Amino acid sequence: MEEMVNVYIMGKKYTVPANLTIMKAMEYAGYQLIRGCGCRSGFCGACATIYRVKGDRELKVCLACQTKVENEMYIAMLPFFPLVKQVYDINKIKPDEQIMMQLYPEIYSCIGCNSCTKSCTQGLNVMRYIAYAQRGEYEKCAEESFDCVMCGVCSARCPAGISHPQVALLARRLAGKYLIPQFQQLAKRVKEIKEGKFEESMKELMKKSTDELRELYNKREIEI
Amino acid sequence: MYPVEMLDSMKKVETTRKERIGFEPKRMTEEEKKNLLMQYHPDFNDKGFTELKVGPNKGDKVPIELAELLQANSRIKDVDIDLTKIGYDVDVLIIGGGGAGASAAIEAQENGANVMIVTKLRMGDANTMMAEGGIQAADKENDSPMIHYLDALGGGHFANKPELLYKLVTEGPDAIKWLEDLGVMFDKAPDGTMITTHGGGTSRKRLHAARDYTGAEIMRVLRDEVINRNIPIIDFTAAIELILDDGGKAAGAVLMNMETGEFLVARAKTVIIATGGAGRLHYQGFPTSNHYGATADGLIFGYRAGAKLIYPDTLQYHPTGAAFPEQIYGALVTEKVRSLGAMLVNVDGEAFVHPLETRDVVSAAIIRECKARGKGIKTSEGHCVWLDTPMIEILNGEGTIEKRIPAMLRMFMKYDIDIRKVPILVYPTLHYQNGGLEINSDCLTGVDNLYVAGEASGGVHGRNRLMGNSLLDVIVFGRIAGRNAAEKSKNVKIGKLTLEHVKKFAKEMEQAGISSDMVSPKLLPSYARKS
Ligand SMILES: Cc1cc2nc3c(=O)[nH]c(=O)nc-3n(C[C@H](O)[C@H](O)[C@H](O)COP(=O)(O)OP(=O)(O)OC[C@H]3O[C@@H](n4cnc5c(N)ncnc54)[C@H](O)[C@@H]3O)c2cc1C
Ligand code: FES
Numbered sequence: 001m002e003e004m005v006n007v008y009i010m011g012k013k014y015t016v017p018a019n020l021t022i023m024k025a026m027e028y029a030g031y032q033l034i035r036g037c038g039c040r041s042g043f044c045g046a047c048a049t050i051y052r053v054k055g056d057r058e059l060k061v062c063l064a065c066q067t068k069v070e071n072e073m074y075i076a077m078l079p080f081f082p083l084v085k086q087v088y089d090i091n092k093i094k095p096d097e098q099i100m101m102q103l104y105p106e107i108y109s110c111i112g113c114n115s116c117t118k119s120c121t122q123g124l125n126v127m128r129y130i131a132y133a134q135r136g137e138y139e140k141c142a143e144e145s146f147d148c149v150m151c152g153v154c155s156a157r158c159p160a161g162i163s164h165p166q167v168a169l170l171a172r173r174l175a176g177k178y179l180i181p182q183f184q185q186l187a188k189r190v191k192e193i194k195e196g197k198f199e200e201s202m203k204e205l206m207k208k209s210t211d212e213l214r215e216l217y218n219k220r221e222i223e224i
Numbered sequence: 225m226y227p228v229e230m231l232d233s234m235k236k237v238e239t240t241r242k243e244r245i246g247f248e249p250k251r252m253t254e255e256e257k258k259n260l261l262m263q264y265h266p267d268f269n270d271k272g273f274t275e276l277k278v279g280p281n282k283g284d285k286v287p288i289e290l291a292e293l294l295q296a297n298s299r300i301k302d303v304d305i306d307l308t309k310i311g312y313d314v315d316v317l318i319i320g321g322g323g324a325g326a327s328a329a330i331e332a333q334e335n336g337a338n339v340m341i342v343t344k345l346r347m348g349d350a351n352t353m354m355a356e357g358g359i360q361a362a363d364k365e366n367d368s369p370m371i372h373y374l375d376a377l378g379g380g381h382f383a384n385k386p387e388l389l390y391k392l393v394t395e396g397p398d399a400i401k402w403l404e405d406l407g408v409m410f411d412k413a414p415d416g417t418m419i420t421t422h423g424g425g426t427s428r429k430r431l432h433a434a435r436d437y438t439g440a441e442i443m444r445v446l447r448d449e450v451i452n453r454n455i456p457i458i459d460f461t462a463a464i465e466l467i468l469d470d471g472g473k474a475a476g477a478v479l480m481n482m483e484t485g486e487f488l489v490a491r492a493k494t495v496i497i498a499t500g501g502a503g504r505l506h507y508q509g510f511p512t513s514n515h516y517g518a519t520a521d522g523l524i525f526g527y528r529a530g531a532k533l534i535y536p537d538t539l540q541y542h543p544t545g546a547a548f549p550e551q552i553y554g555a556l557v558t559e560k561v562r563s564l565g566a567m568l569v570n571v572d573g574e575a576f577v578h579p580l581e582t583r584d585v586v587s588a589a590i591i592r593e594c595k596a597r598g599k600g601i602k603t604s605e606g607h608c609v610w611l612d613t614p615m616i617e618i619l620n621g622e623g624t625i626e627k628r629i630p631a632m633l634r635m636f637m638k639y640d641i642d643i644r645k646v647p648i649l650v651y652p653t654l655h656y657q658n659g660g661l662e663i664n665s666d667c668l669t670g671v672d673n674l675y676v677a678g679e680a681s682g683g684v685h686g687r688n689r690l691m692g693n694s695l696l697d698v699i700v701f702g703r704i705a706g707r708n709a710a711e712k713s714k715n716v717k718i719g720k721l722t723l724e725h726v727k728k729f730a731k732e733m734e735q736a737g738i739s740s741d742m743v744s745p746k747l748l749p750s751y752a753r754k755s
Binding site: 019020021024027028029030031032033034035037038039040041042043044046066067068085087088089090122123142146147149150169172173174175176177180181182183184185186187189190193198201202205206210213214216217218220221222223 | 254345346348349350353354362363364365366368369370371373374375377378382386390394395397398400401404405406407408409410412414415416417418422427428429434435437439440441444445448449451452454460482483513515516517549550551552555556630631634635638748750751752753754
């Protein structure tokens, strides 16, 4: 016999196999999901969920596709959270301190409660990356926030109304575009291609018969 | 952690690990590969396929599950859609909010078009978001478009459409540059040099990555850019049929609100299908690595409108889907794990295949190990093999796993499996649709004003795609489709809108003696348990 547990989906009780994820438990209970389900693999952040296990005072958060059910678990999905997303032109802004001040000034109202970090479904140090953003240390903010799936749980718990995932995304784009050195060889290659450096060789290669191509393929040298 | 039954076998893996370090399993000859594929690759399992009875590919072999949908009833069969009531009116309509759709939208707008994206779930809930391993492009000094071309051609069994592959490899570096300029953070050395690795079937280290969140990093930047440009995104809205005009040209789509079921008409001068793959159709009962909305919708309504399919019978089974614990059954274990040195090992601790053969070969080898040689490890879902992850840090130094594949570490850690210390269990998972709607190098189908880009299209990868060439495909061809659809839209006069082709297709089905109790496109898989 399969081990079963009781869970309460939006307060209603269902008995489900103990080894299911919350997402699969909802489907087992008969839900056809539309919202709250994207990648089913922990990458898209669509399935933010809050839960409390009976008898436990703490309200916990998780990704429903990545978390196993527990007995006496009360589950509510948070399929949409209105994050604040400011609009900007990446080619016009600069990676200086002003830009955060201008677009996301609320980060300076952080009271250091650390609720964001405690709630992060990816286990990131959210408060620390916000601190980096405050100081204009965008590369550090980018590094620290990199694995964010933008589920929005941190923002739902923030008393200062910060949209952490959007702040981090801005920091990463600034870092990626302006602060981390560009790959010189890439620009060079793009230019070579535009100037037609490979045109002749490409044409020659494409003219070959399948047998010749097969021969070339099977004999090609493989970088170690 | 693993149950006791598995621990014995794991011990054997640990015992043989030392000898396996520094030893490279033999690569197979062409003949050996061919025989292996014929015997064990699911594409060669005749039971999984059937012939289409109607439409542009009549007589061609496709997976049974796809045939059922291609030859099912339209969702608007008995509905009267008022085509004079236009809900949205744009130059370029983009169906699908993944990497191809987003790239197309940005470029179409850049080229002066008024564009709109409709997408079934949220923008970015897509296969693109999930790509872990990386994106290819021949930008290193020891590499060239020619070498990239040859790698992709050999991997694709020489069936790639040359004009498409030419575009992929020659516009590849520019695609990476475009992403870098948008602020995508690739893995780089301190001086800016991209850190690149091998993928299965590559002869140069040309796989660029952003940890093992490559697709997520690209997708969230593209989505951000789409929003910054005020491009309208209509989410939780699926396209369910194309609309043509009386000249037979694509002129929009019938949309359905996923939550309310309301139908809406979108009129457009040109249409781009960017609806992605089909993993959620679970061909031959395989688990899948794909996102929730990967149900081949674009193939269905594109086909009904007269667009042709190419290589619909070639699917990619990723060799390393998670096989244990069952909560993550089918979820992807990125190929980068093998790029970084982890070997595939059987129940007795023996390496049985070179870990970087092409995916079809590695998958077939795993299936052979489990089904024919009885050397798999038993789980509740069947058999599987070990992927020896601790080798990675022995070969590349401590900390490599956390730095380079943090998502994998995190995924297994949730089940108390520390991949730095213990190997993991894997089995092939349905991963990618190699074929799709046929396009030319402008991304145009045989239907006027109908473009396709990304996984929904076919031809560029031949009969088997190499890792990292699909992300590149969605960027390169998404951009091409966006540019061309925008350019074309400037000279389009839309005629009278019609859905006659849908009726005509139904009639052909009737004449072919097909009656179906299914409706399509499928939109979402049905996982809700029915009591
Ligand atoms: C787990 C995983 C890992 C991968 N790793 C790699 C990798 O490392 N490197 C690589 O190159 N490739 C990889 N791939 C493949 C690659 O990610 C995809 O092939 C590619 O991103 C597809 O992009 P797309 O834009 O064509 O489709 P998608 O990104 O899937 O986007 C399609 C969008 O269309 C929407 N849609 C579908 N039907 C409709 C409809 N009827 N109406 C409206 N919208 C609709 C979908 O919901 C989705 O948002 C991976 C794929 C997966 C699943
Ligand atoms: S569904 Fe994407 S993170 Fe859970």
